[in-house]
Amino acid sequence: MVEKGDTQFLRRALFLGVLQLVLIAILLGRMYYLQIFEGSYYHLLAEGNRIATRPLLPLRGQMYDRNGILLAQNETSFRLVLLTDKKDEIEETLETLSSLIMLSPEEKEEILKTTQKKRGLDSLIIKDNLSWHEVSAIELHAADLPGISVEVGSMRKYPENFRGAHLMGYVAAPSEKEQEGDPMLAIPGLKVGKVGLEKFFEARLRGIPGHSAFEVNARRKIVRELDQVASVPGGDIQLTLDARLQGYAQEVLSAYESASAVVIDIRNGDVLALVSHPSFDPNLFPQGISRKDWHELRDNPYVPLTNKAISGLFPPGSTIKLFVALAALQSGVIDKTSTVYCPGYIYVGDHKFHCWRKEGHGTVNVSRALSESCDVFFYEVAKKVGIERLAALFQDVGIGEGGGLEGFPHCKKGLVPTKKWKKEKKNAKWTVSDTIQTCIGQGYMLTTPLELAVAIARLVGRKRLTPRLEGQDTPFFPNMEYDAKHLDLILEVMNATSNTPAGTAFRWRIPIEGKEMGGKTGTSQVRRITMQQRQAGQTKTTHLPWKYREHGLFLGYAPVHAPRYAVVVIVEHAGGASLAVQAARDILLKAQLFETENAL
Amino acid sequence: MKIDVLPVLFQKLARINWGIFCLVLLISAIGWGVLISAGGGDIHLWAFKQIIRFGVGVLIMFALALTDLRWWLHFSYIFYGLSLLLLWGVEFSGLIGMGAQRWLDLYIIQVQPSELMKIALVMALARYFHSQPFPIPFYKLFVPFFLIMAPVIPVLRQPDLGTAMILVMVGGTLLFLAGVSLWLFAVALIGASAISPILWSFLHEYQKKRILTFFDPSQDSLSAGYHITQSKIALGSGGLWGKGYMQGTQASLNFLPAKQTDFIFTLLCEEWGFMGGAFLLSLYLFLMVMCFRIILTSQNTFGRFVAAGMTMTFFLYVFINIAMVMGLLPVVGVPLPLVSYGGTAMLTLLMGMGFLLNVSLHRTLKIPRLSIGMF
Numbered sequence: 001m002v003e004k005g006d007t008q009f010l011r012r013a014l015f016l017g018v019l020q021l022v023l024i025a026i027l028l029g030r031m032y033y034l035q036i037f038e039g040s041y042y043h044l045l046a047e048g049n050r051i052a053t054r055p056l057l058p059l060r061g062q063m064y065d066r067n068g069i070l071l072a073q074n075e076t077s078f079r080l081v082l083l084t085d086k087k088d089e090i091e092e093t094l095e096t097l098s099s100l101i102m103l104s105p106e107e108k109e110e111i112l113k114t115t116q117k118k119r120g121l122d123s124l125i126i127k128d129n130l131s132w133h134e135v136s137a138i139e140l141h142a143a144d145l146p147g148i149s150v151e152v153g154s155m156r157k158y159p160e161n162f163r164g165a166h167l168m169g170y171v172a173a174p175s176e177k178e179q180e181g182d183p184m185l186a187i188p189g190l191k192v193g194k195v196g197l198e199k200f201f202e203a204r205l206r207g208i209p210g211h212s213a214f215e216v217n218a219r220r221k222i223v224r225e226l227d228q229v230a231s232v233p234g235g236d237i238q239l240t241l242d243a244r245l246q247g248y249a250q251e252v253l254s255a256y257e258s259a260s261a262v263v264i265d266i267r268n269g270d271v272l273a274l275v276s277h278p279s280f281d282p283n284l285f286p287q288g289i290s291r292k293d294w295h296e297l298r299d300n301p302y303v304p305l306t307n308k309a310i311s312g313l314f315p316p317g318s319t320i321k322l323f324v325a326l327a328a329l330q331s332g333v334i335d336k337t338s339t340v341y342c343p344g345y346i347y348v349g350d351h352k353f354h355c356w357r358k359e360g361h362g363t364v365n366v367s368r369a370l371s372e373s374c375d376v377f378f379y380e381v382a383k384k385v386g387i388e389r390l391a392a393l394f395q396d397v398g399i400g401e402g403g404g405l406e407g408f409p410h411c412k413k414g415l416v417p418t419k420k421w422k423k424e425k426k427n428a429k430w431t432v433s434d435t436i437q438t439c440i441g442q443g444y445m446l447t448t449p450l451e452l453a454v455a456i457a458r459l460v461g462r463k464r465l466t467p468r469l470e471g472q473d474t475p476f477f478p479n480m481e482y483d484a485k486h487l488d489l490i491l492e493v494m495n496a497t498s499n500t501p502a503g504t505a506f507r508w509r510i511p512i513e514g515k516e517m518g519g520k521t522g523t524s525q526v527r528r529i530t531m532q533q534r535q536a537g538q539t540k541t542t543h544l545p546w547k548y549r550e551h552g553l554f555l556g557y558a559p560v561h562a563p564r565y566a567v568v569v570i571v572e573h574a575g576g577a578s579l580a581v582q583a584a585r586d587i588l589l590k591a592q593l594f595e596t597e598n599a600l
Numbered sequence: 601m602k603i604d605v606l607p608v609l610f611q612k613l614a615r616i617n618w619g620i621f622c623l624v625l626l627i628s629a630i631g632w633g634v635l636i637s638a639g640g641g642d643i644h645l646w647a648f649k650q651i652i653r654f655g656v657g658v659l660i661m662f663a664l665a666l667t668d669l670r671w672w673l674h675f676s677y678i679f680y681g682l683s684l685l686l687l688w689g690v691e692f693s694g695l696i697g698m699g700a701q702r703w704l705d706l707y708i709i710q711v712q713p714s715e716l717m718k719i720a721l722v723m724a725l726a727r728y729f730h731s732q733p734f735p736i737p738f739y740k741l742f743v744p745f746f747l748i749m750a751p752v753i754p755v756l757r758q759p760d761l762g763t764a765m766i767l768v769m770v771g772g773t774l775l776f777l778a779g780v781s782l783w784l785f786a787v788a789l790i791g792a793s794a795i796s797p798i799l800w801s802f803l804h805e806y807q808k809k810r811i812l813t814f815f816d817p818s819q820d821s822l823s824a825g826y827h828i829t830q831s832k833i834a835l836g837s838g839g840l841w842g843k844g845y846m847q848g849t850q851a852s853l854n855f856l857p858a859k860q861t862d863f864i865f866t867l868l869c870e871e872w873g874f875m876g877g878a879f880l881l882s883l884y885l886f887l888m889v890m891c892f893r894i895i896l897t898s899q900n901t902f903g904r905f906v907a908a909g910m911t912m913t914f915f916l917y918v919f920i921n922i923a924m925v926m927g928l929l930p931v932v933g934v935p936l937p938l939v940s941y942g943g944t945a946m947l948t949l950l951m952g953m954g955f956l957l958n959v960s961l962h963r964t965l966k967i968p969r970l971s972i973g974m975f
Contacts (some may be wrong), residue, residue, distance in 0.1 A: 010734060010896065013908065017892045023919050024885050028878060030926045034836040035874040042836025049833065050849045218854040401821050 007207040012032035023411040025079030051226065052216045055187040058207025059154060060171070061234035063197060066245035067598075068271070070159055071168055077155035078130040079189065080138065080364035082111070082147055088548035089146055090115055094126075096144050100137040101127060125188045129155055129287050135441045140428070149222070156286040162279035163247040169196020169409070170282035171570060172289075182432075184209060191286055196307070197239070197469065198408045217275035221492065239470055240270035248590050252583050253277035257546065258572040259580075262453035263587060266461040266557065267451065268475055269468045271405075272591065274450070278304040310403060313446040314570055318577075320394070320441035322459065322490055323346045323580040324382055325366050327393040332376050333384045336489055339363050342376035353379055370493040371503055373521070375440050377579045382439030383432055390438065391418045396480075397458045403450035404466035409449035414447035441524055453528050456519075456555040460494075462487055495560045498581075508581045510589050517588045519556030521568075521577035526550060549573040558588040565591045612666050614666070617894070617960040621658075622888045624938060624953055628654050630880060634868050638860040638941075639898075644904040646860050646941045651944045657950035664954030669962040673727055673902050680724035680747070686713035687754050708794075714763045715948040717751045721767055725774045730902040731969060735779025744775060747791030759804050762932040766916050770864045773912045774905055779884030813929045831925045834863075834870040842873030859943040862933060866925045880939075884918050894960045900967040904957040910952035917949065 034042065040127055063072040068476050079283040080101070082090065094108050103126075111126055126148075130138075142148070156171045171191035178192065185192060187209055193199035210231035213221045245263060253259040253276055263273040273331045278300070284293050306312070328334045344360030345352050355361065361368070369377035382390060398404065400416040415421075417438060419430040437443030447455075450467070459463050463477035463486075480487075495518040498505035504521045526548055552574035557563045569584040632647045638647030672679075684827040690713055724747050732740055748771035755764045776785065800808070834850030843849065851859045859867045869877040891911035898904045914937055921936040923929040935945045 006734070008779050012779070013892070013895055013904075016773065016777070016908070016912070017888075020888055020915050020919075021885070022887075023915075024881060026928075027919065027922050027926070028881060030923075030928055031869065031874055031881075032836075034832060034926060035838050035869065035877070036840060037834050041837040042833050043839060044836035045833045046850055046855075049830075050853055056655050195770050215849075215853070350662065364794065541863060 003104050004013070016226035019178060049214050049218075050215055051357075052222075053213045054209050055190075056210040056212055056228070056231040057153060057187065057189055058209050058231035059233035060156065060191070060207065061201075061205040063168070063201075063205075064238045065235065065241045065246075066272075067241065067242065067244075068238075069243040071164070071239065071241070071243060073157050073159060074154035075157045076572045077128065077153050078127045078135045079151050079153050080130060080147050081151045081188075082115075082124045082126050088371040093148055096141065097126070097138075097148070100141060101130070101134045105402075106259070128153075128189070153189060158282045160243060160247060161283065162244070162281050163250040164273070164275060165196075165279045166309065167196055167241070167246070167274045168278040168282055169193055169200070170285040172285045194285065195409050195501050195528060197237075200309070200405075200407065200469070201237055205208035205234040207257075208232040224382045226315070237470055238472075240265070240468055240592075242245070242272045242594065243590055244594055245432045245587070246273040246275060249273045249275045249283045249587050250277065250279060252507070252570075252586050253569075254279075255506070256301045256441045256571050256574065256579060258451045259375055259570060259583070261314055261567065261569045261583065261587060262309050262449050262578065263591060264453045264457045264566045266457045266467075266563050269457070269477070270471075271467050271469055272565070273587070274307075276306065276307045276308040278302050287482075289437045307410060308410065308572075309449045309568070310405070311410045311415060311573075312448060312570070313412060314449070314551055314553070314572075315397075315443075315524035316441035316443055316447045316452060317522035317551065317553055318441060318522050319452065319522035319553050320445065321370055321373065321378055321522075322520050322555070323397055323399075323455065324378050324385070324390060324439045325370055325392055325493075326459070326482060327390050328385050329489070330393065330482060331385050331389050334366055334381055336366060339365050340369070340374075340377040340380045342374050344376070346376055346379050348379075348436060350382075351433060353433075353436055357538065367493050367496070370490070370520070371496050371500075373504060379436045379440045382435050387418060387430060387435045387438060390435070391416045394455075398454035399447050399451050401451065401454070403448060403454055405469065408469075411450070412448055414451045415444060425474065430484075441522060449570050452553075452555055453566055453568040455567065456557060459487065460491065460518075460557045460563045460566060472477070480548050491518065491560075494520055494557070497521070498556075498585075499560070505554070505556075505578070505585075508578065510585055512589070513596045514559055514561065515587060515589065515592045516560045517556050517558035518560045519554055519562075519581070519584065521581055522553035522555070523550045523574075523577050524553060526573065544575075546573050549575040552577040552580040554584040556581075556584045558592060564595075567591075609666055611781075611904045612961055613662075615961060616662075616665060616796070617890070617957055620887065620890050620953065620957060620960070623890065624658075624661075624950070625841055627880070627883050627887070628938045630868075630883075631864070632937075633845075634864055634871075634939060635860060635941055637825070637848065637871060638851060638864065638867055640852060641846055650941055650946075653946055654938075654950075657946050660947070661954035661957065662950060663818075663951040665957035665961060668904055669681055669900075669906075669958055669965060670967060672723060672906070672958075673730065673967065676720075676723035676727040678800055680720040683716040683720035684750055688873070689713065689715055689755075690758070690828070712944045714751070714755050714758070714760055715944050718763070718766060718770070718913055719910075719951055720946055721747065721751060721771060722774070722906060722913065722952075722955075725771060726902050726905030726909060729774065729778045729905050730900075730967070732778070734783075734901075735871075738781070738784070741780065741784075744771065744778075747771070753879060756802070757809060760933070762920065764935040765920065765932065766913060766934070769916055770909055770912045774909055777905065777908055810932070826929050828925075828931060830855045830857065830865045831863050832927050835866045835926060838870040838873045838877075840874050842871045842876055845871055847871060861935055862921065862931070862940065863925050864940050865922050865936050868939075884915075884937075890913055893954055894956055894963065898959050898963045900962070900965055901969065902967055903962060903965070906955050907959040912950055912954060913952055917945070 018022055021596040061075055062070060062074060065071055088179065092114065094111065097103055114124060138150055152404040158168055172194050174192045193202040193205065208231060210229040212228040213226040215226055217223055249261050253261055253275055255275065258277060259355055260276045261273065265272055280297055341363050344358050345354045361372060361374040364374045364377050394416045398416045402411050402413040405411050422428055422430050434443060436446050454467060458480055462480050465477045497503040498509040498519055499516055500506060505519060510517050552571045554569050554577060557566045565588055567584045567588055569580040571579040574580060632651055633648055635647040639647060651732050725744055728744055740971050749767065752764050830850060834856045839848065848867055850856045850870055851867045856863055856866055866911060868880060888911065891907065895904055895907045895911060898907055917934055917937045920929060920932065922933040924931050924934065935942055937949045938946060
């Protein structure tokens with residue numbers, strides 16, 4: 001058997017053996033590379049395969065009114081969650097789903113788009129707020145719906161509906177822009193306060209999300225729960241608001257096209273009601289408002305989405321005379337006996353300024369000038385006091401400050417014009433005409449209902465009050481630095497305005513002893529009355545198109561003997577103050593009736 | 601004469617290469633352990649059946665080991681011819697199974713002629729080389745070429761890429777051992793790559809896809825590439841010591857495809873880590889070393905070639921399977937010898953082992969070279 005081929009065979013067999021050795025070494029090397037060198041990388045991938053985390057939404061804090069009535073609550077809801085990222089599987093699942101629940105083609109497309117956009121997505125809410133019928137249909141077909149599960153969640157609900165909707169605000173899914181700053185907001189299903197108190201108290205209401213980690217199989221079905229970090233619910237908040245008064249005020253205002261009202265407790269600054277009309281249903285928003293509803297609200301000429309009580313800017317009209325009178329008295333320009341003769345107009349340079357009463361008031365003192373709202377008296381007085389001292393007092397009572405609700409969304413600041421302001425903004429010199437227009441609350445001057453409410457509360461309460469939305473203690477407010485006898489005089493006039501037959505608000509007084517109100521009416525022009533109209537006797541604007549009519553204002557308080565409630569009502573384009581007075585009367589009476597009811 | 605048969609058999613049994621048997625048993629036992637894990641702890645799902653099959657396979661192995669090697673030399677061409685007939689038979693009467701016509705139903709058992717062919721080809725080539733001078737002259741290579749291609753063509757048509765690969769490579773190995781000039785191998789390699797575009801067009805869509813995704817698994821991470829990607833994740837995540845027995849998340853959560861068959865090595869590596877994989881690999885290596893000892897110590901040409909063919913077949917199974925699950929080769933459906941669940945490949949491999957033991961038993965036997973013309 002020893003042939004010459006024998007050695008060659010042995011050589012080649014040996015070569016084969018070595019080749020096999022090398023090949024096995026390559027396998028070993030590859031194994032080493034995958035398991036040791038890249039091991040931690042593949043470990044991560046395996047964990048990613050295995051573990052799906054799902055955020056646990058915190059329960060949002062609820063809001064109550066001062067008497068414990070729920071204003072913003074959480075209702076149990078069921079939502080459909082998708083836990084997969086396999087595209088073909090999603091399509092199939094959605095197909096099956098659409099036979100069980102209402103799912104429009106656009107919604108399906110949107111879901112597909114979202115799943116593609118977000119890589120490594122863990123869970124996606126397909127539909128919120130499922131009905132019982134839908135829940136049972138899905139549970140029944142669970143086997144055909146890989147990656148789908150029904151989760152119990154909560155849905156924000158506003159039981160008071162449109163009543164006080166502006167103040168409450170609402171929650172909705174955060175916008176992409178909002179999500180940028182805060183990764184927590186990317187959690188599917190998390191809602192954030194968009195406006196109103198929901199936004200104002202967002203940080204306290206939201207709570208802290210938790211998460212649970214699940215082991216899932218290749219079909220993305222949950223095998224078991226691995227770990228859970230519970231969410232921390234947001235804090236509940238008891239508001240100073242009186243839901244019944246708020247609701248009542250809303251209904252009172254709903255008699256008009258567009259109006260707003262604020263009620264503040266003079267003793268402690270509690271905001272009892274803050275109403276803007278027309279209103280909207282905040283319950284439309286948490287589930288995502290429909291396009292149609294949104295357009296309807298947005299395109300409504302009476303801007304129902306705007307909270308006019310805090311962001312409506314109005315010329316204060318004659319109501320500002322209260323503060324002009326106080327400034328005049330404080331500065332010593334007049335005293336209670338000083339008189340001015342009103343012929344119905346005055347001239348400043350070539351310009352003729354009219355009193356609202358064409359024939360004039362004759363000789364008037366400050367009391368009569370206030371109660372009958374004589375313009376000429378204030379023209380003369382304001383000229384002497386000067387804009388700087390007037391502006392200082394306006395600012396002192398809170399006008400132009402924004403109303404003191406620091407950080408409240410969309411809270412606007414009024415405008416108190418000064419020489420400096422005019423120089424900066426208009427690049428023009430302050431004129432006497434500017435002072436004259438300002439002293440009757442026209443011209444450049446603008447204020448919000450909330451600011452006016454603070455001003456009247458400070459005037460009547462004689463304390464530097466700031467309004468508050470929560471809190472039960474009695475806060476300390478420093479006294480206003482005005483002479484008591486001047487304040488007495490102004491309050492007396494306000495009392496007379498509605499409680500003496502000559503007063504402008506006498507017709508709508510509260511004729512119940514101990515509950516009487518005091519106040520000051522005002523109208524503010526939206527458009528100047530032209531000379532021709534004046535000569536034609538048209539000093540009233542009721543015949544004009546709605547949007548050119550003057551606003552009706554009323555600043556009031558009650559009861560006169562021990563003031564507790566300060567109220568401001570502005571009825572836009574009312575053509576006169578009477579509607580505002582009536583609304584304020586109703587609100588003040590109701591507030592006092594609720595008070596006696598509560599005391600029983 | 602007849603009285604001598606039994607004592608001779610016992611004598612032979614005592615001389616059998618028990619070392620190889622022990623290694624085969626050890627590797628198979630590891631396989632049973634992994635199969636229990638693959639079944640989620642359920643022994644009856646896969647492991648039990650596998651043990652029974654192994655028992656039957658080992659009996660066949662011993663039976664083959666104890667036969668006379670010369671008998672096989674005589675009948676090798678007939679064996680080859682029958683296998684080839686069966687192989688072509690499935691072309692016409694084969695059952696559709698696993699997307700490929702690989703099975704022939706013999707009413708009692710399902711036989712895969714392509715598996716028989718792996719043994720028969722080795723036998724036929726061994727016999728041919730046994731009868732030829734050393735090194736074999738070029739003009740005498742047409743017969744082995746025909747012997748190899750005759751089964752490869754129907755196997756490719758089935759289509760069974762793995763088996764075709766093994767047949768060609770085992771045949772090539774035996775040609776190499778027969779002393780065929782290295783130049784010829786070079787020419788053949790160049791020729792093969794030249795006609796590969798033509799071969800490509802004969803491939804089925806799913807085979808093309810497998811080969812394409814092999815080059816870039818991430819391209820298609822949800823279907824064809826998904827398997828290899830998940831296999832790499834499972835294997836890699838095992839780390840040095842593994843996740844622990846029955847703790848493989850990729851396998852138990854069904855991310856790993858065919859975990860009890862083609863991808864069982866991945867499961868082993870996920871649960872036992874690099875150490876477990878390297879241990880099994882070294883057992884295979886050890887087995888190969890013992891097989892090579894048989895090749896080298898056999899003193900008859902037929903025995904040498906049979907042993908070399910069987911060794912190479914076994915090795916190719918190991919290499920292709922492990923390289924495939926680690927993403928070094930396309931997924932061609934080759935099981936891991938003695939470990940993967942399934943009877944057909946195990947039967948082939950144990951038969952191969954039987955012949956190796958047979959050669960080992962008859963290593964000192966001198967078989968004169970045949971010199972009957974071409975054959």
